């Protein structure tokens with residue numbers, strides 16, 4: 001039992017950044033080991049309220065996002081209590097206006113999967129995730145508009161929880177249920193053989209990293225990160241796209257999410273190629289994890305470590321970049337950490353690209 005407790009304590013220090021996954025010569029995957037260990041550990045131990053909340057965060061914020069201003073107020077009133085009793089802090093605020101309100105404003109409808117498609121050319125399916133849909137819906141709208149400006153028809157799929165929090169906390173049976181449900185849902189959509197794209201790296205890559213562990217060879221869908229599809233699309237249609245001239249070239253600075261760097265190491269270069277095609281210069285900033293890593297940086301006992309990690313690799317680099325509007329971060333956690341410590345809102349790359357596409 002002592003060894004069990006010690007292993008638990010050691011694994012609690014793991015951020016789940018997945019940096020070890022890509023560099024380990026024998027492919028030891030500590031975050032997956034941690035999830036399995038926690039599942040076994042908590043068969044004999046009582047779970048904390050904190051674990052329960054993190055595991056079910058996707059479902060909770062889906063409900064709260066129906067009344068974002070009200071729940072932001074409630075959350076801020078009860079923040080000291082949440083910090084004392086549940087030991088979570090600096091939780092992000094729900095977006096107001098919500099995605100539902102923004103979709104109405106932009107006259108965008110969520111795709112009804114029962115609807116028969118009249119044509120299949122130039123169509124992409126955009127998956128929703130809990131981070132961008134409920135905290136940064138402006139990024140969902142920017143992605144939608146960007147592809148629309150590039151001549152694509154975008155089917156914005158209904159929101160489905162991914163099970164990310166359940167995997168993280170070792171609720172693996174509950175995670176498997178979500179995975180099977182999503183396999184049915186996205187599998188049906190995938191019958192149309194349309195590209196399926198995701199915005200948030202940590203969620204999108206879990207469809208490729210954690211889902212196959214449950215589904216083995218039965219996975220019926222595959223999701224690409226938007227930059228993977230976009231770069232191929234540009235290569236194929238370069239001459240016919242409304243891309244800007246190089247005359248207005250500006251320099252941007254890219255900070256990629258640690259899961260993305262670990263599981264898709266070519267991602268920064270892919271973004272760089274896209275920016276070049278858009279007539280812009282993109283400098284890749286090589287850093288480790290920002291210290292937020294999903295829920296890690298929000299857990300009170302990790303906050304000091306989380307901030308120290310940011311101070312180590314991110315803070316000074318960001319401080320020395322004069323034009324903060326040109327600092328781009330691909331992960332929600334990274335943008336949250338930049339906001340928490342450096343005090344400004346970093347953009348997602350699509351927010352820049354959508355502004356510089358020239359409509360014919």
Ligand code: SF4
Pocket residue numbers: 013014015016017018019020021030031
């Ligand atoms: S903190 Fe990152 S590199 Fe270290 S064990 Fe956890 S996932 Fe691997």
